[in-house]
Each structure stands twice: as structure tokens, then as C-alpha cells.
Amino acid sequence: MSLSRVKILLTWCNENGIQIDPRIQVRESTNHQELADRTESSRNSSRGRGISVYSLEDFIDCSRSLVRIPKAAILSTRSCFLSQDIISAPYGHGAHLALALALYGEILRGQDSKWFGYLQSLPRETMDTAIFWGVKDVIDFGSCVCSSRGETIPPHSAIGDDAGNVGAACSNTEFPECAPCLQYLDSKRARMWLSCTEAEKELDGQMDEIRQYYVSVVEPTLHAAFGRLRQAEAECNANDVLGGEIPRLDECSNELNSVEPSLPGFCHAYSLVSSRAFLADAYHGLAMVPVADA
Incomplete structure (x- = not known):
């Protein structure tokens, strides 16, 4: 998330009467930034990033109201x-x-x-x-950069023999950081534990x-x-x-x-x-x- 998006959010909050205590700060989430930096599709965009609320002080009394949000x-x-x-x-x-x-x-x-x-x-x-684990029609494969487009899959893949029928999940051998394919393959593996x-x-x-x-x-x-x-x-x-x-x-x-x-x-x-x-x-x-x- 660029700084401008945070500013847009804070401006919107101000216009809508949302009061944020100066002892906390809304800014881009570090963990989201690190995740975005690991994926090729996210290096030049704000996709996959988010915000978090950080404390600017070591101790804030629990009786304090940090944010006031109108209904x-x-x-x-x-x-x-x-x-x-x-x-x-x-x-x-x-x-x-x-x-x-x-x-x-x-x-x-x-x-x-x-x-x-x-x-x-x-x-x-x-x-x-x-x-949504293992559900291919909820993943946006528009940014997939793999030429195989799901036509090939490792023969000993951990996600099972049915992986070859996956629409746009590829082997990741050509572009190991293809975010849509990594997302699908990871969710497919996770879903197997619930079988x-x-x-x-x-x-x-x-x-x-x-x-x-x-x-x-x-x-x-x-x-x-x-x-x-x-x-x-x-x-x-x-x-x-x-x-x-x-x-x-x-x-x-x-x-x-x-x-x-x-x-x-x-x-x-x-x-x-x-x-x-x-x-x-x-x-x-x-x-x-x-x-x-x-």
C-alpha cells in the first residue's frame, strides 16, 4: 500500500467524524509488505498489501478510547x-x-x-x-505469467493426481514466484488435510x-x-x-x-x-x- 492510500483513508476518516488517538498510528502493515515483496506480481502494485494499527507508546492505559467511530x-x-x-x-x-x-x-x-x-x-x-481452499474459480489467474497455463504439473506433486485437471495452476518451474499458481497450489495442499x-x-x-x-x-x-x-x-x-x-x-x-x-x-x-x-x-x-x- 502506498502512502497515498493511507492518506486517503485518514482523510476519509476525518471527513466522516472518525477520531483516532494520536498515540496510535494507522500505516502499511510490515508483514503485508514483506509478503508483497516476495511475489513478482506485487512488486509493481499494491495488491496483497494491507494496513495495521501501531502503538506509538510503550504503554497506553486500558481505560482510554483509542478510536471513536460514528454509527x-x-x-x-x-x-x-x-x-x-x-x-x-x-x-x-x-x-x-x-x-x-x-x-x-x-x-x-x-x-x-x-x-x-x-x-x-x-x-x-x-x-x-x-x-476457499482448493477452489479454483475464486482465484484471479489474470496475472499468471506461466506459459503452460496449468497444462503441466510435477508428476510427484503433493497435491494429488487430480492436480492435472486444475485450470490455471502450473508447475512453477518456469516462474517460481507466480502468485496465483502458488496461492492455488498452497490452498490445494491445505485442503487435503481436511479430506x-x-x-x-x-x-x-x-x-x-x-x-x-x-x-x-x-x-x-x-x-x-x-x-x-x-x-x-x-x-x-x-x-x-x-x-x-x-x-x-x-x-x-x-x-x-x-x-x-x-x-x-x-x-x-x-x-x-x-x-x-x-x-x-x-x-x-x-x-x-x-x-x-x-
């Missing part, structure tokens, strides 16, 4: 621009799915989102959660729910919502736009993600929810709370 700054199914379209759930997997949709919708809006300053500081990569366990059954069931929710809820909801935004924009700019033409959903893009919904994109949002969200209060329920989730 209006919380991102939830109640506060997002899709609030009228999402059927929220109070708890459980349904709550995770609903909040992931709320978050994904805001990510797709890019700089038009109220939370852009916060969202642009979040990790770009899908977080390493067990539910034939109750945990594997539970994770498979949840992944099926994610796919079903994406097809039946996420895509229709996002297309309808962005369709309304295009219509409203067309009405407001009818005199300025020739023929009332507004870019279609799949013609737009922004820094954070493609505006065209995708399963990997939704899974990225889901992983952020799984690793950062918590119950804020009775009104918001499960929510993303800026700075507190760093």
Missing part, C-alpha cells in the same frame, strides 16, 4: 446503497452472505461509494480462509451456498441496482448526454474491481467479511467498521 460510518446491510434490495439476516451464514453483497455493491461503485476512502485501503486479494472430515463437509456445503446465493441473489440484485443508477443518471444528464447513452454495467471499471459482477469478486468481498466484520449493534447487526477492523 454513520459503519458499512452494513442497513446503510449500504443496496439496503432496500437486501434481505438481511440477524446471524449465521446468511448474515455473512448478505453483508458480502452489501460490501461488494459498494466496491463496484468505486469512487461513487460513500465508503470509497475506506474500501480502497482494504486488501485486493481474497483472504486466505479455509472455505474425509466433518470440516470438509461443512466447508463444501457453505461453498455451495455461496455459489447459489451469487447466482440467485447477487447478480440479479446488482444488475437491477446499477440499472436504476444508470436510469437516474440519464434523467439528470439528459441534456448533456447525446441520445441518453449511459455506459452499461459491463463497460465500466474502477481501481478496486471490475464493475461487471463476478463470482471471484463476490468471494473476495465474502472473505473480507469473514476476516473483518463483527456484530456492531442491534440495528446494523454484522457490519464492517472502519479502522476497528484493521
